[in-house]
Amino acid sequence: xxxxxxxxxxxxxxxxxxxxxxxxxxxxxxxxxxxxxxxxxxxxxxxxxxxxxxxxxxxxxxxxxxxxxxxxxxxxxxxxxxxxxxxxxxxxxxxxxxxxxxxxxxxxxxxxxxxxxxxxxxxxxxxxxxxxxxxxxxxxxxxxxxxxxxxxxxxxxxxxxxxxxxxxxxxxxxxxxxxxxxxxxxxxxxxxxxxxxxxxxxxxxxxxxxxxxxxxxxxxxxxxxxxxxxxxxxxxxxxxxxxxxxxxxxxxxxxxxxxxxxx
Ligand SMILES: C[S@@+](CC[C@H](N)C(=O)[O-])C[C@H]1O[C@@H](n2cnc3c(N)ncnc32)[C@H](O)[C@@H]1O
Numbered sequence: 001x002x003x004x005x006x007x008x009x010x011x012x013x014x015x016x017x018x019x020x021x022x023x024x025x026x027x028x029x030x031x032x033x034x035x036x037x038x039x040x041x042x043x044x045x046x047x048x049x050x051x052x053x054x055x056x057x058x059x060x061x062x063x064x065x066x067x068x069x070x071x072x073x074x075x076x077x078x079x080x081x082x083x084x085x086x087x088x089x090x091x092x093x094x095x096x097x098x099x100x101x102x103x104x105x106x107x108x109x110x111x112x113x114x115x116x117x118x119x120x121x122x123x124x125x126x127x128x129x130x131x132x133x134x135x136x137x138x139x140x141x142x143x144x145x146x147x148x149x150x151x152x153x154x155x156x157x158x159x160x161x162x163x164x165x166x167x168x169x170x171x172x173x174x175x176x177x178x179x180x181x182x183x184x185x186x187x188x189x190x191x192x193x194x195x196x197x198x199x200x201x202x203x204x205x206x207x208x209x210x211x212x213x214x215x216x217x218x219x220x221x222x223x224x225x226x227x228x229x230x231x232x233x234x235x236x237x238x239x240x241x242x243x244x245x246x247x248x249x250x251x252x253x254x255x256x257x258x259x260x261x262x263x
Contacts, residue, residue, distance in 0.1 A: 004072045005051050009042040013066035016237070018042055021067070024057040025050055026175075028120045030084055045072070045114075084114070087121045090134035093158055095121030098186075108161045111186050112152050118176070119152030124261035125210050125234040129155050132232045132259075136206055137162045144168070146226055148199055148209035148219070149235075153180030153191065155208050160189035168204070172197035203228040210234040217247040224251035 007027075009018040015029075022029045027044040034040050046054055051069065058064050086096035086103075094103035095110045097120070103109035112120055119126055133155060136142055142164050147156035150169035157180075160167045169191050171177050177195045184191050194200075197215075199207070199222050207227045209216060213236045216223075223231060231253060236244055238260055245255055 003048045004045050005048060005054070006070050006072055007044050007046060007054055008068045008070070010066045010068060013042075013063055015039075015042060017061050017063055018067070021054070021057055021061055021063055023118065024061075025054050026118055026173075028118060028123050030122060084120060084122065087127065089121065089127050090131040091138075092134055092162065093130055095130070095154065095158075108158075109187075110154065110158055110161060112154055112157075112183055113179070113186065119150070119154040121154055126154055128259055128261055129208050129210050129232055129234045130158050133159050133206070133208060134162060136230055136232075137164060140229075142205045142230075144204040144228075145206045145208065146170075146199060146204040147191075148207065148223065149211040149215075150180045150193070151176050151210075153183045153193070155210065156180070156191045156193075157184055157187050157189055159206075159208075160184070160191055161187065164206075167191040168194075168200060170194050170196050170199065199223060199226045202226065206230045206232070208232040208234075212236070213240045213244060216244060220247040220251050224248060224253055227253070 019029050022044040025046055027046055029042050029044050031039045032041040054069065058067055084097050086094055086100040088094055088107065092108050093110060094107040095112060098111050098113055144166040145156065145159045145164045147167065147169040150156050150171045153169060156167045156169035169180060171180065174195050177193050181193050204226055205228050207223055209223060216233055233244060241258060
């Protein structure tokens with residue numbers, strides 16, 4: 001089995017830059033909190049062959065001296081287990097790695113395996129999307145959903161578990177598509193997956209896209225055209241909100257709700 005490396009933020013590393021580093025290598029930051037809620041450590045894990053990529057990306061982000069890389073001396077599964085716990089999200093979802101406790105009664109068990117694909121359910125941008133999907137599904141009949149930038153498949157799989165009959169998911173990264181397919185099977189749901197960076201030319205009741213500002217703006221005409229009723233966008237910083245709103249206002253869409261969550 002390939003060895004894993006732990007990448008830890010030193011106190012002088014800005015949380016946003018550290019999160020950008022994790023995202024650049026397809027990982028998610030896990031935060032360790034003190035009992036009073038204060039974040040006392042930020043870490044993520046990468047397989048050994050991604051180490052060079054981490055170091056190059058850290059230098060590019062000005063984090064070269066502000067992170068600590070350590071080869072895990074214990075089995076990496078144990079390391080994940082210590083820090084990656086099940087996440088209750090919204091009223092009905094329970095997102096967890098395979099080794100965490102299963103959902104309690106009344107919650108839908110959504111299992112995501114550790115991988116290089118983004119979307120463990122621990123990231124605020126993912127959690128906001130999951131909560132929005134759940135709220136919309138409870139509010140009205142959502143017959144079809146498009147998940148753009150599916151990563152691990154977490155949003156599309158959640159929609160299928162919540163009862164959306166048709167889920168289509170795309171990602172420009174073939175590794176993500178493979179992981180999403182495996183996760184869909186793991187959760188016993190059928191979703192249609194494809195590798196690509198352009199939405200299909202048809203309409204969906206609900207479109208979700210948790211990617212960065214630049215692709216969200218570039219895709220505005222196509223995502224707006226694919227949306228029959230609702231569009232959920234995530235993955236941006238607060239300061240970028242106006243730019244995003246303007247891009248979609250130009251396509252005739254208006255904001256119904258915006259929510260922020262830090263992390
Ligand atoms: C932040 S992750 C989101 C993963 C998951 N949907 C979630 O909410 O946790 C963004 C994903 O979008 C993919 N991506 C970025 N730009 C894209 C584009 N134009 N078309 C399709 N996928 C894209 C990346 O490969 C990555 O897997």
